[in-house]
Amino acid sequence: MIPLRNITYWLLWIAAGTTFVVDNQVFGGPEQPSSPDLTDDHQKVAIFAGGCFWCMESPFAQLKGVVTVESGYTGGTTTDPTYENYMAGGHVEAVRIVYDSGQITYKALLDTFWRQIDPTDTGGQFVDRGSGYMPAIFYQDEDQRIQAEQSKNELAASGLFAKPPAIPILPATPFYRAEEYHQGFYKRNPLHYANYRQGSGRDAFLRKIWPQQTAASQESDQELRKRLTPLQYEVTRKNGTEPPFDNAYWNNHQEGIYVDIVSGEPLFASTDKFDSGTGWPSFTRPLVPENIVEKADRTLLTHRTEVRSKMGNTHLGHVFSDGPPPTGLRYCINSAALRFVPKEQLAREGLEHFKTLFGTKR
Structure with missing residues (x-):
């Protein structure tokens, strides 16, 4: 069964065999060794399977006390399964988490795990179907087994789901590290990752079940307050507006793209930027229309159209119908909601496919 995560990747895989090229990077080759033993007596291991392992790395990696997260089978x-044959050997995609038990508990990891999956679906997860995507908890010892069973029972009693959780709780078996191109995929290929999560149905499901938790890849409000400046937080989370002519990008003429300061999703390009005379960055259109959400805004006793990002749910600004050709639109955006990525740094951030924008106006 060929996974559906990114059809471009799998076509390249078929064409090239065990070694293939994506975005000028060569992947495949020799098998990866199994995960090494722990080197710190205070470290412990947790193993969870939740469908696509790309989507299971990020939620755990951002937790305080988690040392490493790696994808594998x-x-x-x-023995030594690869991406091409792991299902035939009865393996599932999983993540192996090394954590400091003095900073984070196994129960906290279990709570995070339940919030990434559909615990009533044992035939796969979301768009990925088949035995290789079966969710499961693999316990290391009797204490983990007891905690996992108790956590599962608590979830069943919560009434969140129409059916009881059916996730198996199994003794851990050898874990084999997946090929290197799978490791940290959410960081190295943020656009592919964001598009897959959205298209797979995972994020929509999680938003419905856990209304206080938006996409699993997003940071908590407390974490955002620490990472963002007060102005960035006020704009992105409180629908604020920064001062005109006194912000980072209103007069920026460099070539590159602008991404969401919260989620990193690509939003606008310098090729569509123009001087509107307003003192805020202005664009004729979005770079990726699917990443933009427009909403009616009547907060100033007048009708305006607010612009937000889809994945980050970030307040960006407003769109008006007084822009120049070819669209006649003016996306008036707060610099505080954006991060600029110069064209020379696109490859470093997994955005090299946007390099074709530069040299000619769209």
């Missing part, structure tokens, strides 16, 4: 009977 486990639960099967064969």
